[in-house]
Amino acid sequence: DAMVIQNPRYQVTQFGKPVTLSCSQTLNHNVMYWYQQKSSQAPKLLFHYYDKDFNNEADTPDNFQSRRPNTSFCFLDIRSPGLGDAAMYLCATSNWQETQYFGPGTRLLVL
């Protein structure tokens, strides 16, 4: 009964090598979110899509991009990962102004 699925659960990449994280949902929610959570820190919103409308947080680095090809899928692209980008990346979905449902997260390691 998986509702928000994130693949892979663990991702290792090299410094500067582009990486893509994937999120899919079976809830048919119109909003999808990407959060970054570093160790012992609060999850921090990077951006969200309301349908196809992309909303970037003001302090999200340009190194982070996102794509939402359809309702079910959303991708997080990190163009040139640095050591400081190692974190847990959480995807969440919701309907407008309703509860957010989170996926299990992808832990990114940058070597």
Place this chain on the structure above:
Amino acid sequence: DQQVKQNSPSLSVQEGRISILNCDYTNSMFDYFLWYKKYPAEGPTFLISISSIKDKNEDGRFTVFLNKSAKHLSLHIVPSQPGDSAVYFCAATTNYGGSQGNLIFGKGTKLSVKP
């Protein structure tokens, strides 16, 4: 600057007793508050929420209290059970869920309930 603060990184409670998790916020524009629970290797799951027009919301063993004047909210779990052992995140927002606001999380409090 943290807008949502959970000053206790951890809390240990005996089974059957009350667990009280605290959260403070600085932004007076926040009008909706949520608690999420997170087990290891899982994403956060919604637990309970409260609107700023209320001062209390109860759901089974879980009650959230909001003190707007003090900019403080707390989550009470009574009675605590070993299965409640998890990290609890406090979150706040303005105009819940809309593009005008997003969830601002605290750093979390790790609750351990001992049998």
